[in-house]
Amino acid sequence: MEEALARKAGPASRKEQQAVVARERIVHAVVECLDQHGYAETSINRIQERAGISRGALTHHFPSKEELMVVTAERLLKPTLVPLRKGPRPMATPEERKATIEADIVWMWERLVDTREGRALLEILVASRTDLALKGRISETFSRWNHTISDSLVVNYLGLGVAEDELREIWTMCRVFLRGLNTQNQFEADEQARRALVRSFARMIAARLA
Amino acid sequence: MEEALARKAGPASRKEQQAVVARERIVHAVVECLDQHGYAETSINRIQERAGISRGALTHHFPSKEELMVVTAERLLKPTLVPLRKGPRPMATPEERKATIEADIVWMWERLVDTREGRALLEILVASRTDLALKGRISETFSRWNHTISDSLVVNYLGLGVAEDELREIWTMCRVFLRGLNTQNQFEADEQARRALVRSFARMIAARLA
DNA sequence: ACATACAGAACGAACGTTCGGTTTGTCCAG
């Protein structure tokens, strides 16, 4: 017990490092497979090949496919919780505020949603709607993420003279919209059109907020 | 040839009726399975059981699973092309226009998107992103539907003093948003909260249009 | 020494598809 805690602080042992590296490789392979082949076609075989790891090693680290998906989902949600953007955020004048908010939404689309990770998450999200076993293990994670990121966004944009409840609602709309846009490819192949849609939406939200 | 055409006009022969009924039962079963079990778990076996039809009959009408999904998708898109809502649409004053637009969006959510059919369509949509064979057979249908419904909506809301291009853009946003909301269950279990989100979004769009 | 990391064979179950056989309407020659 104490040893485990102590090791957490210091450099991990070589064996632990191995395990961590292997698990990372596997999860990364899962993300790639989900993005490229979708949930239904993301089989253990495919993951194993993509990760360059034996069947036994995979089952050793992740005893079931469900476990694999739960860990992958958590991994996919984690980096999106980091503060929005680095660098200066000029929000003095209403015009600057508008521009910042627009840029933030475009950034979310390009860096969080319209990415391998964003698409992989959507696959898990859709799959867990009907896979009750998976849903049971993952829904709390999703729900918690939803609240956490909502809190984070509220903090970032408080002081615009907008009530907190309204802020939460508006940013939830943004997340919903961007997620929906991730399935718009089938209807509108043109990527530029989709980007334009993001900008228009961002402008509408910015007008509402600033 | 002429007989086939002649029969199309008059009542179909009994054999054709049989075929049509069977195909309808099958497609209906597919929709139910997609909604309830998702794309990955919608197997031929399950469809056959749900439809109450033998394995042979199913394969006779739909030689492959791909065929089944293509026909189902077309079936799912068809009814959404009907004119928006029946009944009088008071749009004289700006206030009435706002109220009508809001009601239309809520109606879309409740009657088209948040339904068995809407969820089933989402399953096919997500699956066809990575299933290239399916995508190849279905993408044109999706694209055509997108344009058709866009045209229909433009016609309905022209005369509000909004440019046609902007109208198209705004209603595309609506479709994207509502589709995204169909995956919000995982994050927000409360149905009332989702309905409230629809209303808020509708209010924002109405304000933009009227 | 011992636990963990890794390897791969083998498992039964379920998948989508193929195929030969049976039933049932349709249609025209007699």
Place this chain on the structure above:
DNA sequence: CTGGACAAACCGAACGTTCGTTCTGTATGT
């Protein structure tokens, strides 16, 4: 009207694959 050829509707067994999981054995770091 009627009989019989024909095609379509329907049936279910069997196919080869692939799935996720289980299990026994080996290598390696602690």
